[in-house]
Amino acid sequence: RPGSRLRDLAASRDLLFGYAALQGFYERPDGALYADIAAEEFNFVTTENSLKWDLLNPLPGKYRWAQADNLIQLAKVSRQAVHGHTLVWYTQLPGWIKRSELADRETHMREFIDRVLTRYADDVPIWDVVNEALEADGTLRHSTWYEAMGGDFIDIAFRQARLSAPDATLLYNDYDVSFAGPKSDGLIALMTSLKDAGTPVDGVGFQMHLDADFDRFDEVAATFQKMADLDLDIYITELDVSIRNGMTEAQQAVVYEEVLSLCLEQARCKAYQIWGFTDMYSWRDEFNPLIFDRRYQTKPAYAALQRRLSEN
Ligand code: G3I
Numbered sequence: 001r002p003g004s005r006l007r008d009l010a011a012s013r014d015l016l017f018g019y020a021a022l023q024g025f026y027e028r029p030d031g032a033l034y035a036d037i038a039a040e041e042f043n044f045v046t047t048e049n050s051l052k053w054d055l056l057n058p059l060p061g062k063y064r065w066a067q068a069d070n071l072i073q074l075a076k077v078s079r080q081a082v083h084g085h086t087l088v089w090y091t092q093l094p095g096w097i098k099r100s101e102l103a104d105r106e107t108h109m110r111e112f113i114d115r116v117l118t119r120y121a122d123d124v125p126i127w128d129v130v131n132e133a134l135e136a137d138g139t140l141r142h143s144t145w146y147e148a149m150g151g152d153f154i155d156i157a158f159r160q161a162r163l164s165a166p167d168a169t170l171l172y173n174d175y176d177v178s179f180a181g182p183k184s185d186g187l188i189a190l191m192t193s194l195k196d197a198g199t200p201v202d203g204v205g206f207q208m209h210l211d212a213d214f215d216r217f218d219e220v221a222a223t224f225q226k227m228a229d230l231d232l233d234i235y236i237t238e239l240d241v242s243i244r245n246g247m248t249e250a251q252q253a254v255v256y257e258e259v260l261s262l263c264l265e266q267a268r269c270k271a272y273q274i275w276g277f278t279d280m281y282s283w284r285d286e287f288n289p290l291i292f293d294r295r296y297q298t299k300p301a302y303a304a305l306q307r308r309l310s311e312n
Pocket of ligand 1: 092
């Protein structure tokens with residue numbers, strides 16, 4: 001990998017450049033190689049699964065912190081800022097929460113937010129507070145949380161998070177909201193109403209699980225600008241670019257680069273984070289969506305990012 005590392009090029013532009021860390025990577029045979037590349041290339045990291053409710057708090061009152069503690073400790077050693085994913089989501093919930101009385105759910109939600117944020121307040125400055133509350137048609141999903149509190153659960157979650165970690169950056173995170181359509185309209189409506197209500201939300205996480213033939217970059221730029229106009233920061237949180245039938249690595253590189261350009265050209269865009277880095281470990285591994293191949297060699301997307309980060 002000739003030239004500078006991605007993290008250094010990004011840091012010189014004040015950009016957080018991140019990846020999602022595979023749960024327990026350090027226990028795998030290739031763990032040392034994985035850790036070396038992650039530390040060399042990224043100044044930002046999120047927990048792909050280690051902070052999800054079902055893993056962290058499988059039974060009432062019982063917390064298993066070890067996986068998250070380990071990742072956060074390793075991030076510290078690698079001088080990486082940590083992004084916490086994710087506090088209030090409709091899925092990956094333990095059975096005891098799904099079966100709980102409607103009247104108790106607000107208390108459970110507040111307690112979970114408080115336990116997690118209090119523990120990690122010093123180590124994790126940025127959090128996905130609410131994840132994927134919107135349906136494809138832009139209406140609110142009828143989740144475990146919605147059932148109990150209606151749409152107010154979002155405001156309640158953010159207020160609790162602010163109370164438990166006053167200095168943290170609090171995000172709403174979702175997929176398929178960056179390009180135009182009913183879901184993006186739903187995002188704009190939701191963020192407008194939260195801002196009007198004084199909900200302490202600081203930014204939006206755009207997941208951006210894309211395909212290599214994606215070309216709706218103008219729409220993404222417009223959505224980003226709408227968020228900026230609402231005084232919200234923009235975090236690209238889960239970028240990956242799947243190579244489906246007939247698509248190429250060259251197309252994939254273009255999408256990675258164009259999304260980076262959108263971020264560099266938008267003052268409110270604070271982070272560019274990829275959902276993993278090696279095709280070996282991806283939730284869509286059959287589509288080789290990442291910037292290193294399965295043998296940890298760089299792909300054309302890597303060179304494209306390096307070049308774009310070096311440009312003015
Ligand atoms: O940890 C258990 C393990 O104990 C068990 O033996 C094994 C058997 O299937 O499952 C393991 O849990 C899996 C977990 O990944 C860790 O590998 C879950 O079944 C599996 O559902 C889970 O998938 C994750 C998925 O979210 C659901 O939580 C993916 O790795 C993760 O990449 C994906 O990430 C999501 C974001 O959180 C939100 N946005 C979309 C994104 C992609 O779906």
